[in-house]
Every structure is written in structure tokens, then in C-alpha cells.
Amino acid sequence: VLETEARTSSLRPASTSVKISNRERVIFPESQITKGQLADYYAAVAPIMLPWLGSRPMSMVRCPQGRAKKCFFQKHDAGSFGETVRQVGIAEKDGHEEPYLYVDTPEGLLTCVQMGTIEFHGWGARIEDVEKADRLVFDLDPDEGLDFENVRSAAFQFRDILKSIGLETFPMLTGGKGVHVIAPLVPKAEWHDVKDFAHRLAQAVAQADPAHFTAALPKAQRKGRIFVDYLRNQRGATAVMPYSARARDGAPVAAPVTWKEMEAIDKPSHFHVGDEKELIKRAASKALSGWGRADQVLPDL
Ligand code: ATP
Ligand code: MN
Ligand code: MN
Numbered sequence: 001v002l003e004t005e006a007r008t009s010s011l012r013p014a015s016t017s018v019k020i021s022n023r024e025r026v027i028f029p030e031s032q033i034t035k036g037q038l039a040d041y042y043a044a045v046a047p048i049m050l051p052w053l054g055s056r057p058m059s060m061v062r063c064p065q066g067r068a069k070k071c072f073f074q075k076h077d078a079g080s081f082g083e084t085v086r087q088v089g090i091a092e093k094d095g096h097e098e099p100y101l102y103v104d105t106p107e108g109l110l111t112c113v114q115m116g117t118i119e120f121h122g123w124g125a126r127i128e129d130v131e132k133a134d135r136l137v138f139d140l141d142p143d144e145g146l147d148f149e150n151v152r153s154a155a156f157q158f159r160d161i162l163k164s165i166g167l168e169t170f171p172m173l174t175g176g177k178g179v180h181v182i183a184p185l186v187p188k189a190e191w192h193d194v195k196d197f198a199h200r201l202a203q204a205v206a207q208a209d210p211a212h213f214t215a216a217l218p219k220a221q222r223k224g225r226i227f228v229d230y231l232r233n234q235r236g237a238t239a240v241m242p243y244s245a246r247a248r249d250g251a252p253v254a255a256p257v258t259w260k261e262m263e264a265i266d267k268p269s270h271f272h273v274g275d276e277k278e279l280i281k282r283a284a285s286k287a288l289s290g291w292g293r294a295d296q297v298l299p300d301l
Contacts, residue, residue: 011280014046014106020114027066028251033273039113044276046106048283049243056122057100059238064116067247084108088127118247121238132187133194137239139229140178143222148267154226155179168294173268175252189298191235198233200301245273256291
């Protein structure tokens with residue numbers, strides 16, 4: 001009984017002191033979803049989202065006038081977000097430090113939403129040690145015209161390959177066109193090794209199955225194939241975080257799923273803003289409660 005109580009109380013929507021202005025402003029014209037509804041979504045998922053986004057250098061996609069108007073990717077700020085959106089100095093290639101943003105509370109998260117943020121993207125490392133990756137992500141990007149069936153079987157191929165070298169993985173629907181296959185890591189390996197591993201694995205897969213995969217950057221070489229975007233695994237690169245909304249048609253969200261569920265899922269935009277109750281319930285379920293967690297290190301390749 002105690003355990004259930006503790007669990008449900010920690011999964012109540014966050015009530016914060018953040019004032020959301022223009023709650024009636026339509027942010028997603030196709031589905032008439034407003035800024036207020038988006039803020040309510042994020043308040044609800046804050047407890048299940050912050051374990052992933054929290055304390056990670058982040059980038060945001062901001063669309064202050066809604067997703068149909070001007071949107072921009074933002075990773076630095078001079079202080080306009082206030083104190084709940086925190087800053088961490090990170091050395092750039094030339095050695096000088098730049099302040100990166102992170103949140104670690106529902107207030108920080110909601111402040112970003114108040115400032116017009118729709119999407120939250122995070123580094124593959126946490127602020128405690130930004131030089132050590134705590135996740136690998138294989139971002140499977142289908143060429144135009146490929147249906148989700150192809151993405152799904154590609155995801156299973158990656159699961160099997162990574163499993164065979166000792167890495168457990170977890171699938172995430174991006175809410176866009178593809179799937180991210182994520183291998184959590186104990187933060188030990190440096191970026192150079194992580195990127196090298198991801199690059200070599202992507203190349204090996206593309207060489208073994210060139211009809212379905214490519215790891216080549218030029219778009220022309222992606223025709224009819226799935227591009228294995230291994231570049232998510234380099235220092236400073238970001239990936240969309242679990243439960244982030246997407247600035248796309250219909251207000252889809254990035255959603256963790258189980259491999260079992262993947263067998264039957266028909267599109268990467270399966271969950272949307274408005275599904276927060278279901279997402280919270282799912283996150284507490286036995287099948288998903290261990291999602292994204294595994295004590296494992298980068299294997300030799
Ligand atoms: P989809 O399933 O549609 O591919 P996605 O989130 O994987 O969705 P990608 O276009 O593959 O989208 O991008 C992968 C990641 O690259 C994003 O999650 C984001 O973190 C990062 N990214 C995308 N656009 C930019 C940008 N303009 N500047 C910096 N990083 C970006
Ligand atoms: Mn992608
Ligand atoms: Mn990509």
C-alpha cells in the first residue's frame with residue numbers, strides 16, 4: 001500500500017508558481033491546442049520527464065507565436081528565462097566556456113513553456129560530467145516515402161545487433177518520422193570513443209545491409225534507405241528527450257515504448273499532447289518502469 005501511495009503522489013501534476021500568459025493562444029493550429037493545454041501537458045508529465053531531461057545541457061525549439069510561425073533552436077541565453085532555468089559553463093572546442101541551459105525542476109520546465117518552448121532536446125551527458133556519455137542513441141531516419149514498417153524492422157535489427165555485443169536497448173517513438181534506439185551507459189566513456197563506436201557500428205550495419213541502411217551523410221545516398229544518424233553521439237549533439245512535445249502537425253510527443261509494443265505500433269506519432277494521463281499511467285506500469293535503465297558500459301567493437 002505504501003509503495004502505491006508513494007508512487008501515485010509523486011506522479012501528480014506539478015503545481016508550480018510559474019504564471020502562464022496567453023493560455024488561449026493556439027500553438028498547434030491543426031488540432032487547436034493552446035499554450036495553456038501545452039503547459040498543462042508539461043506540468044502533468046514533469047515527474048516522468050525530468051528524470052531524463054533534468055540536469056542535462058539542453059536545447060529548445062521555441063515557437064512563441066505557435067508552430068506555424070517562426071520557430072528557432074536555442075541553446076544559450078543571457079538570463080531572460082530567470083533563475084529556474086539554470087546555466088552550466090561548458091568549454092567549447094577553442095577552450096573558452098559558454099553557458100549552457102538546463103532545468104532540474106518543474107518550475108524550470110514550465111518557465112521554458114511560458115517562454116514559448118515546444119520541444120526539449122538534451123545532450124547525451126549530464127551536467128555533473130559533460131565529458132562522459134550516459135547514453136548512446138541510434139537515430140533511425142527513414143528517407144521520404146519509406147513506411148513505418150521499415151523503421152520498425154530497422155529498430156529491431158539494431159536491438160539485436162546491440163544485444164549481441166552486450167548492450168540492452170530501449171525504443172522511443174520520436175513523434176516525428178522515426179525511432180530512437182537508446183542504450184543507457186554508466187558514464188565512463190569519453191566522447192571520442194562514444195562517437196567512434198557509434199560511427200563504426202552504423203557503418204558496419206550499412207555495409208552488411210546496404211539495401212536498407214546507409215550511414216552516409218549526403219542526402220543523395222539515402223534514397224529509399226534508413227539513414228543511421230550516428231552523429232547524435234558526439235559531444236554537444238542533442239536528441240529529443242522522452243515526453244517532449246514536437247512542433248509538428250497534431251502535437252505529437254516523443255514517447256518511450258517497450259520492444260513488445262513496438263511489434264504492433266504503426267506510427268512514430270502515436271502519442272500526443274492530451275495523452276498525459278495515459279503516458280503517466282504507462283510510465284508507472286511494470287513493463288515500462290525499467291525503461292531506459294541498465295548498468296552497462298561501452299563494449300569493444
Ligand atoms: P524524426 O523521427 O522525425 O527524425 P528526430 O527528433 O529524430 O525526429 P532529427 O531530424 O532526426 O529529428 O534530428 C535528430 C536530433 O538532432 C534532434 O532530436 C535534435 O536534438 C537535433 N537537431 C535537429 N535539428 C537541429 C538544429 N536545427 N540544430 C541543432 N540540433 C538539431
Ligand atoms: Mn531522427
Ligand atoms: Mn537525425
